[in-house]
Amino acid sequence: MRRSNYSEQEIEELLRNLPSVTDTRPKADIYQNMQLAADKRRSPIRWIPIAACAAVIVLFSILAASFRMNLNSEHKVKVKDRNAVYQSNSEWDKKAGSTVKPENAGKKETEKETGSTPPAAEDKKQEEAPAPSDDKAETIEGKPGTEENKVLNAPLKSSLAFSKEGESHSYITISVPDPNLQYFIPLSFDTDKTDKQGQLEAVEEKMKSMNEESYGLSNYYPLNLGFSLGNEEGTVNVDFADKSSYNNSYESGLLNALEDTFRYLGYTKITFSTEGKPGIELSDTGAMQEAQLLPPKRSFLIYQSSPEHPKFIVPNVNSSAETIQDALKEMQNFEANNSAAASIPSDWKIETAAERDGVLVVTFSPGTLMAENENALLAIEAILLTAKDFGLKAVKFENAPLEKLGRYDLTKEIEVPSAPNVVE
Amino acid sequence: MDSVFHRIYEEHHKDLFQFLFYMVNNRQTAEDLVQEVYIRVYKSHHTFQGKSAEKTWLYSIARNTAIDHFRKQKSWKQRIMDNFDWGKHEIRDDHPLPEELVMEQEELSSIYHCLDSCTVDQKTVIILRYIQDLSIAETAGVLNWSESKVKTTQHRALKQLKKMMNVQKEKGGVRIEKI
Numbered sequence: 114m115r116r117s118n119y120s121e122q123e124i125e126e127l128l129r130n131l132p133s134v135t136d137t138r139p140k141a142d143i144y145q146n147m148q149l150a151a152d153k154r155r156s157p158i159r160w161i162p163i164a165a166c167a168a169v170i171v172l173f174s175i176l177a178a179s180f181r182m183n184l185n186s187e188h189k190v191k192v193k194d195r196n197a198v199y200q201s202n203s204e205w206d207k208k209a210g211s212t213v214k215p216e217n218a219g220k221k222e223t224e225k226e227t228g229s230t231p232p233a234a235e236d237k238k239q240e241e242a243p244a245p246s247d248d249k250a251e252t253i254e255g256k257p258g259t260e261e262n263k264v265l266n267a268p269l270k271s272s273l274a275f276s277k278e279g280e281s282h283s284y285i286t287i288s289v290p291d292p293n294l295q296y297f298i299p300l301s302f303d304t305d306k307t308d309k310q311g312q313l314e315a316v317e318e319k320m321k322s323m324n325e326e327s328y329g330l331s332n333y334y335p336l337n338l339g340f341s342l343g344n345e346e347g348t349v350n351v352d353f354a355d356k357s358s359y360n361n362s363y364e365s366g367l368l369n370a371l372e373d374t375f376r377y378l379g380y381t382k383i384t385f386s387t388e389g390k391p392g393i394e395l396s397d398t399g400a401m402q403e404a405q406l407l408p409p410k411r412s413f414l415i416y417q418s419s420p421e422h423p424k425f426i427v428p429n430v431n432s433s434a435e436t437i438q439d440a441l442k443e444m445q446n447f448e449a450n451n452s453a454a455a456s457i458p459s460d461w462k463i464e465t466a467a468e469r470d471g472v473l474v475v476t477f478s479p480g481t482l483m484a485e486n487e488n489a490l491l492a493i494e495a496i497l498l499t500a501k502d503f504g505l506k507a508v509k510f511e512n513a514p515l516e517k518l519g520r521y522d523l524t525k526e527i528e529v530p531s532a533p534n535v536v537e
Numbered sequence: 538m539d540s541v542f543h544r545i546y547e548e549h550h551k552d553l554f555q556f557l558f559y560m561v562n563n564r565q566t567a568e569d570l571v572q573e574v575y576i577r578v579y580k581s582h583h584t585f586q587g588k589s590a591e592k593t594w595l596y597s598i599a600r601n602t603a604i605d606h607f608r609k610q611k612s613w614k615q616r617i618m619d620n621f622d623w624g625k626h627e628i629r630d631d632h633p634l635p636e637e638l639v640m641e642q643e644e645l646s647s648i649y650h651c652l653d654s655c656t657v658d659q660k661t662v663i664i665l666r667y668i669q670d671l672s673i674a675e676t677a678g679v680l681n682w683s684e685s686k687v688k689t690t691q692h693r694a695l696k697q698l699k700k701m702m703n704v705q706k707e708k709g710g711v712r713i714e715k716i
Contacts, residue, residue: 119702121695127648128667128698136554136568140546147542147575292608293601295681332608431683450597450681 269490269519272426273497273530274301283307284532285315286377287323288370289330296416296453297369298330298425299377301532312378313340313349328425328536329418336367347381353393368404373428376406377532408504412440413495414453424487425534426456426495428502437473437503438466444495456495458488464512472526473500476511483514490519494530501529541582542575549592552669553599559664560603562653573602593678596669600661600679607657651701659694666691 136143274284286301300323304315320334339352351371375383384403385393392402412434416427429447434440445457457463462478475496483489493510500508506529513523521527553574558567577598652660658680665671665679666687677684 119699119706121699124648124695124698124702125667127644127702128663131559131645131649131668133551134555134558134564135551136571138568140543140550143546143550143572143575144542147572150572151576151579293604431681450594 269485269487271490271494271520272534273494274303274532274535275528276531281305281307283312284535285312285319286374286532287316287319287334288373288377289323289325289328290333290366290370291329291416291418291452292331294331294366296414296427296430297366297373298328298416298427299373299533300328300425301377301535303535309342313342316340316374316378329422333366333370343382343384345382347379348384349375349378349380349382350384350386351393352386352389354388369430372404372406372409376409381406409502410434410437410440411499411502412443412447413456413498413502414444414447415456415491415495416453418452423536424491426491426498427453429453437468437499437505440499440503441466441475441496444492444499457492461492468505471504471506473503473505473508474511475508477513479512481512481514483518485515485518489515490521493518493521493523494533497527497529498533505529541579545575545578545595549595552592553595556596556599556664556669557603559652559668560600560660561606562649566606570599570602570606574599577602590675590678593675596665596671596679597681604657647702647705648698651698651705654701655694655697659690659697662687662690663694663698 282303282305284301285304285306286299288297288299290297302315302319302323304312304319306312306315317335317340320336323334325332325334337354339354341350341352342348343350371383382403382405384391385401387393392400394400409428411428411430411432413426414429415424417424429443432440432443434443441457441463445455445459445461445463447453447455449455460482462481464476464478466473466475468474473496477483497508507526508529509526510523516522516524550571554567554571557570557574558564561567561570574595578595581598652663655663661680662676665676666673671679673684673687676682677687680687682690
């Protein structure tokens with residue numbers, strides 16, 4: 114008799130012979146337990162909005178009572194002025210944005226004559242307009258669409274940072290994996306450090322202080338790593354102080370996260386060291402001395418871990434696009450899964466996408482519909498980030514159905530951003 | 538909720554439970570997690586577009602549920618420290634054997650325990666491929682990986698299991714072969 118080693122085929126055979134395991138509980142019990150768990154989960158969450166609603170109702174009733182007293186005393190005057198108010202109100206509707214208070218109609222008229230108030234400023238005034246104007250408007254019949262107009266005119270917030278903005282401050286970007294380690298979300302943070310050394314220190318600090326879970330992402334940082342400027346221009350060194358802190362599954366994501374982090378900081382090469390000695394041994398790649406940070410040529414998707422968390426524009430880790438035209442197709446045709454979805458709306462008809470002197474020219478077909486909403490803004494920003502990943506400098510949209518979307522003038526060339534997904 | 542639950546129960550419950558059981562090595566936990574899977578399925582069923590197979594989609598949810606469970610159970614750093622460098626570690630025997638395995642041969646008990654020496658991704662691939670009998674393409678669909686990544690991970694996992702089984706054999710001799 115002798116002892117022999119297992120072969121891989123024998124291991125496979127043993128695995129296939131593992132017994133099947135069954136749930137012995139009756140189906141009805143499982144269903145009941147599931148319903149109880151679902152109900153239990155709902156109840157503690159619900160009382161918070163209920164309490165908030167109750168507080169709002171109490172506050173509203175106090176305010177309403179005091180306004181009603183004021184209104185009663187002013188009622189006769191208001192009825193006399195009703196025709197004049199109607200006139201100014203319909204002008205307000207036509208302009209769909211400026212807030213004209215009946216009491217201040219004369220004052221507003223003066224502003225209108227001077228023509229000095231730009232539309233954006235009017236929008237701002239509308240947002241800042243005190244609530245009492247709405248209550249007073251109760252005395253006016255038929256003031257349609259006030260709240261609706263406010264929503265429509267709410268400014269679309271961009272999530273990208275551009276280098277022009279970085280004179281007295283800059284942005285650091287840290288790539289954070291999602292809970293399944295499938296997507297890497299580059300998050301950018303404002304910092305007052307503008308020099309390279311200061312930025313690296315800011316990255317280390319942010320890795321320690323950031324709360325990834327508040328964005329719906331994996332609690333990944335801090336890692337036991339040290340960053341320092343490399344010997345060559347554009348090079349950063351990453352020192353693995355304690356190799357025992359990583360295992361296979363984290364290592365495979367780690368390289369990806371580090372590459373994205375330093376690429377957005379403007380580096381072109383990472384050198385690795387382990388406790389000061391050159392090189393690192395990673396399970397996926399083996400021994401490594403350095404990694405070149407070339408334009409990675411990826412498409413970008415929209416990632417949202419759950420409706421309570423923000424949407425982010427993320428690189429498609431499985432992108433197989435060789436050209437930017439293929440990347441744009443991937444971004445439109447991506448089948449939603451695991452919290453990631455297509456970034457370009459399916460009803461956008463892109464006729465051509467061509468590179469001219471480092472500029473991506475995207476031409477829309479006539480008849481393309483583009484709503485002025487968050488999804489459209491994210492699509493434009495995803496295209497800008499994709500252009501950056503392909504090493505391009507700017508994007509020009511031709512035949513765009515809108516002239517302006519959020520901060521972007523779609524009739525002009527738009528430079529690619531310096532940092533994606535700016536968060537607080 | 539009613540009809541979705543009953544249909545999924547009839548078609549997939551056995552597979553989902555078995556997958557979760559081998560992922561977490563504990564019947565009670567698997568029972569809790571499969572319940573969680575149903576709740577997640579109910580919440581997101583309307584978003585399922587039918588472009589991938591329902592089975593693939595359900596396994597994907599089950600896997601995410603198991604990963605969330607691991608994350609809650611321990612901080613990841615502790616898990617990494619526990620898992621790192623298996624050559625120097627003993628195989629843990631802190632999971633009681635399922636009753637289905639008690640009567641089986643010693644080799645099967647050993648391979649069941651050796652599965653814990655794999656990383657979460659390796660273990661997932663092994664369970665999907667050899668216990669749940671999914672194809673490479675189906676496994677890639679569940680994990681949202683490329684097929685080549687599934688093959689590489691499977692290869693590494695088998696290598697790891699082989700190494701651990703041979704270490705076990707050297708120590709206690711689970712295997713004596715007649716010649």
